[in-house]
Amino acid sequence: GPTGGGPVVVMEAGAFGLSADWGAVQVRLAARGIRSCAYDRAGLGRSDPGPSPRDGVAVASDFEAMLAASGEPGPYIYVGHSMAGLYARLFTGRNPDRVAGLVLVDAATPEAAEIPGATKFISGFATASRLAGWGATIGLFRPVSPWMGDRIGLPPDAAADKRRAFGSGVHNRWAAREVAQWMAASSQAGELPGYAPSLPVAVVTAGPEAGREAWKRFQTAPARASTRGYVRNVDAAGHATLLGEGFADEIVKAVLFVRGDGAATE
Secondary structure (H helix, E strand, C coil): CCCCCCCCEECCCCCEEEEEEEHHHHHHHHHHHCCCECCCCCCCCCCCCCCCCCHHHHHHHHHHHHHHHHHCCEEEEEECCCCHHHHHHHHHCCCHHHHEEEECCCCCCCHHCCCCCCHHHHHHHHHHHHHHHHHCCCCCCCCHHHHHCCCCCCCCHHHHHHHHHCHHHHHHHHHHHHHHHHHHHHHHHCCCCCCCHHHHEEEEEEEECCCCCCHHHHHHHHHHHCCEEEEECCCCCCHHHHCCCCHHHHHHHHHHHCCCCCCCHH
């Protein structure tokens, strides 16, 4: 997108994600004259590995260094998907003057770890992630990556990058290392103050609310606590497809709300 059109939108992908995840959203933002930046965390996508452990502090520190090296001026609108909700709290808590607003996309919160069964789910996800790293390393994922690599529904160039990462042993191993640090990142984020009530916060969630009421309450809490909050649940979207071409406009609406360019319609 062009320079000088308001705060730069910076995007953090969720677990096993990379910059390509935001391909559909970035195309739509650029069409509206909004500048955005997505990146690959250490060891993921096209980025070199970084120091371990890959906990929340490591991710936030890398993100700060990336922004400093980019030359893109702040403050920023931070958009985070899934596990990046933890990184959003960390980055904002460490850099309150550099965040103009937040968009949380079907995102986790540190408090959600308190839900009964959440620890068991996260532990199971970490185990599955380690197995995925092993499977990708020995080449099990490459034959199916043309069909399974892009479960988001991305534009062609981004979809190709997503499929390449899906079959990559390096990408999957380093993604598994992040997931293994989920509880540590949650604790690190939870130690920081919550978002200031004056901070604009938009929350976009996916899937039916029935049966997930407690999780949805934790997800939407940051927007409900804000004096400029926006909440939108997209019943027809999935956790991944919410980022894709079918639903990307919902994320764009949330960005516009945080920028002050649009208002909540629901």
